[in-house]
Amino acid sequence: MITREEIENIALLSKLSVTEEETEKLTQDLEQMMMFADAVANADTEDISTSDVSDMTFLREDEVRDSLPLKDVLINAQECCDGYFVVKKNG
Amino acid sequence: MGRIEQIHRMLSNKEISCRELTEKYINAINRDNSELRAYVTVTEEEALHTADKIDRQIAYGEDIGMLAGIPMSLKDNISTKDIRTTCCSKMLEDYTPVYDATAWSKLKKSGAVLLGKTNMDEFAMGSTGENSCFGASSNPYNTNRVSGGSSSGSAVSVSANLAAYSLGSDTGGSVRQPSAFCGGVGLKPTFGAVSRYGLVAFASSLDQIGPMASTVEDVSLVFDSIAGGDMLDSTCNRDYNPDTYKTLRDDIKGRTVGVIRQFADNGSISPEVKSAMNEAVKTFDSLGANVVFVDIPEITRSVPIYCIISCAEASSNLARFDGIRYGYRAQGDFNSVHELICKSRSEGFGKEVKRRILMGTNVLSSDKCSYYYNKARTLRQALSMEFSKAFSLCDVIIAPTAPTPAFAKNRVVADPTVLYMEDMCTVCANLASLPSVSIPCGFSEEGLPIGMQIIGEKFSEGLVLNMAYNFQQATDFICCTDWGVKL
Numbered sequence: 001m002i003t004r005e006e007i008e009n010i011a012l013l014s015k016l017s018v019t020e021e022e023t024e025k026l027t028q029d030l031e032q033m034m035m036f037a038d039a040v041a042n043a044d045t046e047d048i049s050t051s052d053v054s055d056m057t058f059l060r061e062d063e064v065r066d067s068l069p070l071k072d073v074l075i076n077a078q079e080c081c082d083g084y085f086v087v088k089k090n091g
Numbered sequence: 092m093g094r095i096e097q098i099h100r101m102l103s104n105k106e107i108s109c110r111e112l113t114e115k116y117i118n119a120i121n122r123d124n125s126e127l128r129a130y131v132t133v134t135e136e137e138a139l140h141t142a143d144k145i146d147r148q149i150a151y152g153e154d155i156g157m158l159a160g161i162p163m164s165l166k167d168n169i170s171t172k173d174i175r176t177t178c179c180s181k182m183l184e185d186y187t188p189v190y191d192a193t194a195w196s197k198l199k200k201s202g203a204v205l206l207g208k209t210n211m212d213e214f215a216m217g218s219t220g221e222n223s224c225f226g227a228s229s230n231p232y233n234t235n236r237v238s239g240g241s242s243s244g245s246a247v248s249v250s251a252n253l254a255a256y257s258l259g260s261d262t263g264g265s266v267r268q269p270s271a272f273c274g275g276v277g278l279k280p281t282f283g284a285v286s287r288y289g290l291v292a293f294a295s296s297l298d299q300i301g302p303m304a305s306t307v308e309d310v311s312l313v314f315d316s317i318a319g320g321d322m323l324d325s326t327c328n329r330d331y332n333p334d335t336y337k338t339l340r341d342d343i344k345g346r347t348v349g350v351i352r353q354f355a356d357n358g359s360i361s362p363e364v365k366s367a368m369n370e371a372v373k374t375f376d377s378l379g380a381n382v383v384f385v386d387i388p389e390i391t392r393s394v395p396i397y398c399i400i401s402c403a404e405a406s407s408n409l410a411r412f413d414g415i416r417y418g419y420r421a422q423g424d425f426n427s428v429h430e431l432i433c434k435s436r437s438e439g440f441g442k443e444v445k446r447r448i449l450m451g452t453n454v455l456s457s458d459k460c461s462y463y464y465n466k467a468r469t470l471r472q473a474l475s476m477e478f479s480k481a482f483s484l485c486d487v488i489i490a491p492t493a494p495t496p497a498f499a500k501n502r503v504v505a506d507p508t509v510l511y512m513e514d515m516c517t518v519c520a521n522l523a524s525l526p527s528v529s530i531p532c533g534f535s536e537e538g539l540p541i542g543m544q545i546i547g548e549k550f551s552e553g554l555v556l557n558m559a560y561n562f563q564q565a566t567d568f569i570c571c572t573d574w575g576v577k578l
Contacts, residue, residue, distance in 0.1 A: 040467050
């Protein structure tokens, strides 16, 4: 059973705000999804090797290169000023 | 002959100019798109600009490559510089990338004529095409049926002759399943075969960009063009330079095809799909291939494994959408930045996206992580090893692409996991990082296409497409609808 408190905590961690109406349906949905996922939680994985094989791990040379121009970085922001993204002042 | 080669010959022989050809496609889109909703952005001006450039090259007697002047489409999660890229989400409705995805950039260099960006399930999360903020696309074979998803518009654009080919993306089946539902051919390459740079990330260990078209030849040509190393994607194989087109027509006599016993015995797969698969086995037999059963026991848990891993990776990838640097920003007075971000995300994301983010956050939370996420990764390894073992008995493995043909729109389900099971046949290839192509293998009694997957070992796209080509040549299931352009 997923409690209301748990949903609120998960929503907080996910940076999502959930309305009263949404909470009930989301709780139900999440419960069903977790029950579905229980097929994994209940599996016996004792005898399976857990080596995380990565076939390709390429690292590039640590060279300085040009990044995006500042004007491109800001072009999709709803609010910007003097080369900065604008948010409400904290405190 | 594939559509690409057909158009290439028409252009090279000056039977039609690239501008006239492009205008034909644009006119067809203007006529058919309101009903089919394949496209969410049509790039008429850019398309004609490229077409004129190709016409000038032809006029100067320059040799144009096979992909030059070919009208095509791109799924709307593939970044296109200066052309809006929305992922069919309110969150990115007004977002315009400042760079091109590598895969698109390669096709652009080859002279591809981009007709527009196609419809999709929001952030690639869905299997019907109905999770789009712009409204669902429709199946060209029957507009009351879903087109499949998440590369819904891409599949529709190809099947409805509104593009010669498209690029989609596949995380759990999103290139293959809509291809199957709409009668086309769709390839999900090996993880690492095609750069993911510029593909808006859903699940970074599962996502791949893949070509979609009506013939295997077309898919092969496009794949060869987009595959290969990329400095901007460290998971991309630098040493892979495929030429699948060269070996497409090789004889397949003596090859061994594996059939997954767990699907053959599975009650969720419809009798029509099973019957089409049985006929497919007979076709491979007639082509001189041997057929054997293979066992992949872990496949019965593949959807829950996929659900955990993909949601976990999605919750991490979608954390970047905060409305501050780009994307939807909630209006109003907020007490804090945190509140602004929460509001922006909650108003910008659709229901399915929010569900999956919450699921992902939950399975990654400290008290649950080892039971869900870590175990899912272990079982994923087990699945991969079972496939490796199976490939010691066969060259390729075949499986249905979807458990049923395209179903009716607006199916009401109280339990979201019911829809996740639509991916039961496709997620295994993503989890095991294997290449898989879906090709048409029959029709249902209602005239709806049925698709079959051919799955190969890592980086064996050459063999996978070779088997697919021979199958397509031996059968008569090439996509054919009355929509769009007739050449």
